[in-house]
Amino acid sequence: MWKREKMWMIKPPTEHPMESRYRPVLESLIPRDPMSRFYLKRGSPKDEFPNLDRNYTLMGRILNLHMYTRQFSRATESGVIFDDIIRPGLEDPGLPTGPKSVGCLAGDAQSYILFCDFFDRIIESYHGYKVTSDAVQQSDFNYDNLKGGDDFDEVYVLSCEVSVGRAVDDFCFPTHCSRGERRQLLTLAKTALEQMSEGPTGKLYSIDELSHESDDRGLVLDSPPSSLMKIGVARDWPDARALWLSKDGSLAIWINMDEHLKLISFRKDANLQEAFKTVCIHLIKLEALYKKLRHPFIWKPHLGWVVSSPAEVGTGLKASVTVKLLHLAENKRLDDILDRLRIQMEETGCPGIYKVSNLQTIGFNEVELTQLVVDGVKLLIQMEKRLENNRGIEDLVPLKKTERTAVRL
Structure with a gap:
């Protein structure tokens, strides 16, 4: 008798047909409360x-x-x-002058959803782009669509660089990931890079290997960069950090640094078109390989390619050209010109030498952003030549900021 009652007690309660039908819907409407899983000794807000x-x-x-x-x-x-x-912005509060900093980093992809009222305002302020639920970020990796970038005036242009960051689905971002996650990400990267092409096209170096001099690379990294220490990404250094370098030196891929992956193509000949092409070709290959490994790059329709920094969502792309601009840098209309061209200028530490790049990474596709830099640099050089000859530049100033209409579903 006791056994029979005991069996009855552990039977599930009877469910009515309508309750069974709507239970999944009702349960999906109940918000999860992960804060209830742990107790933080905090005061009031x-x-x-x-x-x-x-x-x-x-x-x-x-x-x-x-x-x-x-x-x-x-x-x-x-x-x-x-x-x-917000901790990165509290650790590094920025400077009253110089490039603006967002002062925050997402800990995972869900951060952009859960804290959207904060992140959307940051993105709007930084990029000048209104985030809406029905706008869809576009991508274009067809490097043949880029016009110019291989014909800069060598008297003024010194070098160029194109970088693209990517985050891998199912993993926390570098500010929040565990040691185990970071090691899994390195294993995924090793697998993908080995399959990226036939034959030895590049070599993967651990950070330990980079801490020693070597003839096959021009880089030594014996301590974490201060920029990573300030934002809390240098935890457990140098565990599971690595750098892949192509044999011809045209591409570097950082693993587990400020993003899960960052592809960088740097060229001393300032051929921005070739640097963009290099990044696009390898990025497309890696995207396919990560999908095959069932860990695709994170994509949200309204945000595009999602990475930890809201300063790089959308495309994750930064195209920069190092330019000599002795006269234009002193012109009173420079800030207005840069704003209308949608580009920024940063000091390099050398007098008269500046790095010109796209500020915005969302609202434009990859080709369009790189085209903004190509066209902007050419116009800045044209202005510099005018000023060298004591001539005016008013007729060269764009009438208004480059417009962009959001694509909507």
């Missing part, structure tokens, strides 16, 4: 609100107590809380 005095990042400018309170009790499924998101 007001008690925990960070000191943003002399914080010159976009995070420091946008964040207020009301917004902080709304985000305070949220956490992604992997345990990323809002304080993790």
Whole structure:
């Protein structure tokens, strides 16, 4: 008798047909509460609100107590809380002058969804691009669509670089990933790079190998870059970090640094067209291989290629050209010109030498962004030549900012 009652007690309750039908729908509407899985000894949002005095990042400018309170009790499924998101900007508050910094990093892909009211404002402020649910980010890796970039005036242009970052699905981003995740990412990268093409086209170096001099590369890395230390990405250094270098030196692929993967093509001959082509060819191959390994690159229709930094969502692409601009750098209209061309100029530490690149990475596809840099650099050089001869540049200034219409579903 006892056994029979006991068996009855552990039987599932009877379910009615309608309840069985709608249960999955109802359960999907119940938000998960990962914060209930652990207890953080924190005060109220007001008690925990960070000191943003002399914080010159976009995070420091946008964040207020009301917004902080709304985000305070949220956490992604992997345990990323809002304080993790803004910590990079608190560790490195930026400078009152110079390139603007977003001051925040996503801990995983879900961060962009859970903390969307914060991230969308950061993206809008940094890129000048309104994030909407019905807009779709476009991609174009057809390097033949790029016009120019191989014909810069060598008197003014010194070098160029194209870089693209990618994040791998099912893994936390570098600020939040565990040692185990980082090692799995390195294993995936090794597998993909070995399959990328037939024959030995490149070599993978661990960070330990890079800490020693070698004749087959022009790089020595014996300690983590300060930029990675400031944003909390240098944890467990140098565990599971690596660099792949092509045999011809045209491409470098960093693994587990500021992003899961970062492809960089640097050229001393300033052939931006060739650098863009190199990145596109290898990126397409790697994307196919990671899909085959069932860990595709992260893509969200309204954000494009998602990476840890909101400064690089959309395409993850930065195209830059190092240019000699002695006269234009002193012109009072320079900031307005750069804004209209949608490009930025950064000092290199050498007088008169600047790095010109795209600021925006979302709202344009890869070819369009690189084209902005190509056309912008050519126009800046034309202006520089005018100023060298004491001539005006007003007729060369673009009438308005380059327009871009969002693609909608």
